[in-house]
Amino acid sequence: xxxxxxxxxxKGRIHGGASLPHLKGTAESETVIMxxxxxxxIPVLQHIGAPSRPVVxxxxxxxxxxxxxxxxxxxxxxxxxxxxxxxxEISYFDINGxxxxxxxxxxxxxxxxxxxxxxxxxxSREDISAAANRCGLVGLGGAGFPAKIKLTIxxxxxxxxxxxxxxxxxxxITSDYRECTEGYNDVMDGVYxxxxxxxxxxxxxxIESNKSKAIEKxxxxxxxxxxxxxSVKLMKLPTSYPQGAEKVIIYSATGRKVPLGKxxxxxxxxxxxxxxxxxxxxxxxxxxxxxxxxxxVDGTAVSTPKNVIAPIGTSIKDLLEFVGGVSQDxxxxxYGGPMMGIDICNENAVVEKRNNxxxxxxxPEKADTLTPCIRCGRCARACPMDLYPATVESVINHGLTEKxxxxxxxxxxxxxxxxxxxxxxxxxxxxxxLAKAELRRVAK
Amino acid sequence: MNDVLKxxxxxxxxxxxxxxxxxxxxxxxxxxxxxxxxxxxGWRSVAVLxxxxxxxxxxxxxxxxxxxxxxxxxxxxxxVTGLLLGMNLSSQIPLWMAAIGSIVAxxxxxxxxGGIGCNFANPAIAARIVLLVSFPSxxxxxxxxxxxxxxxxxxxxxxxGTYSIKSLFFGMHSGCIGETSAFLxxxxxxxxxxxxxxxxxxxxxxxxxxxxxxxISGGDSLSSILSGGxxxxxxxxxxxxxxxxxxxxxxxxxxxxxxxxxFVIRQFxxxxxxxxxxxxxxxxxxxxxxRFTLSxxxxxxxxxxxxxxxx
Numbered sequence: 001x002x003x004x005x006x007x008x009x010x011k012g013r014i015h016g017g018a019s020l021p022h023l024k025g026t027a028e029s030e031t032v033i034m035x036x037x038x039x040x041x042i043p044v045l046q047h048i049g050a051p052s053r054p055v056v057x058x059x060x061x062x063x064x065x066x067x068x069x070x071x072x073x074x075x076x077x078x079x080x081x082x083x084x085x086x087x088x089e090i091s092y093f094d095i096n097g098x099x100x101x102x103x104x105x106x107x108x109x110x111x112x113x114x115x116x117x118x119x120x121x122x123x124s125r126e127d128i129s130a131a132a133n134r135c136g137l138v139g140l141g142g143a144g145f146p147a148k149i150k151l152t153i154x155x156x157x158x159x160x161x162x163x164x165x166x167x168x169x170x171x172x173i174t175s176d177y178r179e180c181t182e183g184y185n186d187v188m189d190g191v192y193x194x195x196x197x198x199x200x201x202x203x204x205x206x207i208e209s210n211k212s213k214a215i216e217k218x219x220x221x222x223x224x225x226x227x228x229x230x231s232v233k234l235m236k237l238p239t240s241y242p243q244g245a246e247k248v249i250i251y252s253a254t255g256r257k258v259p260l261g262k263x264x265x266x267x268x269x270x271x272x273x274x275x276x277x278x279x280x281x282x283x284x285x286x287x288x289x290x291x292x293x294x295x296x297v298d299g300t301a302v303s304t305p306k307n308v309i310a311p312i313g314t315s316i317k318d319l320l321e322f323v324g325g326v327s328q329d330x331x332x333x334x335y336g337g338p339m340m341g342i343d344i345c346n347e348n349a350v351v352e353k354r355n356n357x358x359x360x361x362x363x364p365e366k367a368d369t370l371t372p373c374i375r376c377g378r379c380a381r382a383c384p385m386d387l388y389p390a391t392v393e394s395v396i397n398h399g400l401t402e403k404x405x406x407x408x409x410x411x412x413x414x415x416x417x418x419x420x421x422x423x424x425x426x427x428x429x430x431x432x433x434l435a436k437a438e439l440r441r442v443a444k
Numbered sequence: 445m446n447d448v449l450k451x452x453x454x455x456x457x458x459x460x461x462x463x464x465x466x467x468x469x470x471x472x473x474x475x476x477x478x479x480x481x482x483x484x485x486g487w488r489s490v491a492v493l494x495x496x497x498x499x500x501x502x503x504x505x506x507x508x509x510x511x512x513x514x515x516x517x518x519x520x521x522x523x524v525t526g527l528l529l530g531m532n533l534s535s536q537i538p539l540w541m542a543a544i545g546s547i548v549a550x551x552x553x554x555x556x557x558g559g560i561g562c563n564f565a566n567p568a569i570a571a572r573i574v575l576l577v578s579f580p581s582x583x584x585x586x587x588x589x590x591x592x593x594x595x596x597x598x599x600x601x602x603x604x605g606t607y608s609i610k611s612l613f614f615g616m617h618s619g620c621i622g623e624t625s626a627f628l629x630x631x632x633x634x635x636x637x638x639x640x641x642x643x644x645x646x647x648x649x650x651x652x653x654x655x656x657x658x659x660i661s662g663g664d665s666l667s668s669i670l671s672g673g674x675x676x677x678x679x680x681x682x683x684x685x686x687x688x689x690x691x692x693x694x695x696x697x698x699x700x701x702x703x704x705x706x707f708v709i710r711q712f713x714x715x716x717x718x719x720x721x722x723x724x725x726x727x728x729x730x731x732x733x734x735r736f737t738l739s740x741x742x743x744x745x746x747x748x749x750x751x752x753x754x755x
Contacts, residue, residue, distance in 0.1 A: 259745045260744070331449065331450045332450040332451075333449060359456075371463040371464075374463055374521075388690065
């Protein structure tokens with residue numbers, strides 16, 4: 001009886017979405033910790049916002065957790081060294097097409113922790129956002145938005161619900177799932193700690209209904225004896241992509257719709273990824289900032305898929321070698337999952353804070369045949385935001401930019417469902433991006 | 445690892461369904477009724493169906509060559525058009541007429557408007573209407589099932605009660621090659637619904653509207669929905685992607701409109717059958733229906749008017 005009350009039913013269900021293959025083959029395998037690579041290359045921009053400013057110089061000695069770059073603006077985050085060793089070089093590298101300043105550190109192999117690190121004392125509500133800032137925490141679900149901003153609660157927008165996002169709806173990725181299992185205590189303590197310090201009345205821990213083992217773990221968190229007012233609940237979400245998208249999960253959890261251009265705080269919610277939560281709590285407990293990241297390395301070209309905890313700045317090449325290499329025919333390396341991930345285009349790519357997976361794919365056995373749009377309407381039905389991607393494509397193809405505004409393309413979150421579902425294999429998500437850029441260009 | 449990596453825009457995986465696969469599913473769904481028609485009306489129906497399909501595919505092939513467009517016969521859409529047209533013809537029609545029908549369907553109705561996905565009307569329907577107004581007598585001469593006796597009426601124009609509901613349902617009566625067996629057409633329709641190729645909204649609203657209106661007017665709804673081309677039209681022609689609305693609401697409006705026009709033509713018109721005209725007329729309205737049935741995006745905020753921004 002009690003169990004039923006603990007588990008909430010979704011309050012809202014979006015239209016559309018896609019049913020994807022789950023491919024969560026790494027869900028039950030223990031995470032392995034990657035030893036320090038010889039060299040790490042840490043980009044100063046691993047988040048949305050301003051690049052951080054390096055505070056170290058060549059030949060400086062650094063430890064694990066030493067501040068190496070300070071936040072470059074209000075929307076920004078500090079960056080810490082992920083290994084102990086010596087700064088070799090601070091210069092620009094082509095990181096996925098963008099020249100980005102990187103701090104190259106040669107590891108001494110000892111992984112010595114910075115002696116100045118100490119637990120962070122949280123006295124007031126404001127200290128939580130200060131902790132998130134000091135930790136260098138950014139949205140670890142993939143967005144990379146500096147966490148201190150959403151954890152700054154303003155009095156004019158009171159927050160009544162903290163949503164813990166464990167949906168992890170992309171195929172292959174199991175890093176949040178492993179966090180629930182292996183980082184169980186940090187998740188548990190983190191939930192109650194944040195709830196108390198941020199003075200948020202309700203917590204809803206959301207997870208897709210197919211992850212039964214994690215549900216058990218999270219259930220025991222929600223029914224812990226610390227939950228006096230019965231205000232920590234668990235919600236099983238339908239397993240449909242993109243359930244973990246912020247607007248979608250808020251609607252599922254509370255039935256509230258975030259209007260265009262507004263933030264979750266405008267509807268009284270804070271959404272935190274489950275790994276972000278555990279990372280923040282670990283920082284408060286130990287003082288160790290965000291210097292390593294658990295990633296799922298999987299995909300059709302990976303013979304021994306694993307979850308790996310790797311130091312930030314580890315080159316993707318080293319990471320793949322550590323996992324046991326990839327197939328000779330690997331054709332595509334993706335930062336993130338196959339639905340929203342970004343292809344890596346050169347060997348400068350490194351593990352970043354916001355990465356939760358590296359997916360390596362073979363060329364598909366059969367190449368997709370592109371045909372003209374047959375107007376089947378599947379893209380519109382799959383769109384969680386109720387848009388009409390095929391119409392947008394036809395408007396773009398005809399150069400009718402003035403019609404774009406009426407198609408509400410700015411609601412698009414580029415989840416990829418339209419392209420995924422299209423039988424004619426039209427590049428609809430790409431067209432939506434192009435349309436948004438076109439709209440911005442016209443507005444100028 | 446390959447030396448050259450692929451770099452593409454997300455998503456990096458695709459659903460297995462393809463245009464060709466969808467068209468193949470439609471062909472599979474049409475097969476029971478088509479094969480039954482061949483058994484019922486003999487070898488001539490095989491010849492009509494084959495003529496229609498072959499000429500449809502040939503027209504598409506030649507057109508693509510002439511206008512230097514990439515070949516599109518591989519998507520099987522021309523096969524579907526040819527098959528649908530053939531199933532909408534009498535087994536007694538001269539083969540050259542059937543061939544003309546296919547050429548009109550593909551060249552005039554489909555390709556001249558831009559090919560697959562661009563035509564405003566269902567090619568098979570439009571071609572059938574062209575044949576109907578060009579060769580009215582040949583188009584309405586039907587064979588009796590399993591005999592060579594010629595009759596000239598479908599159940600719609602014969603006196604009520606000539607055929608039992610059972611023979612209407614299973615298809616033991618005269619008519620076009622593919623329209624006689626409501627049962628087998630429903631089987632095909634069910635297959636398409638289960639495979640999620642079509643949504644049941646259009647057939648249900650279309651057939652439902654005809655049934656309700658017939659009932660109100662004091663007619664026999666059951667025989668009215670089982671006879672003529674209603675099942676074939678509602679399940680296979682009105683559900684054509686290109687010429688039906690996008691949203692479920694739009695589909696419902698479209699299908700009710702089809703049902704209404706079909707009923708009015710059957711009840712008050714001088715034509716024996718109204719399904720084709722009903723679908724054609726509603727096809728023309730699809731852009732307007734689409735415009736008025738678009739849904740609002742999730743979390744919609746009304747954009748500010750230009751004037752308000754300044755004031």
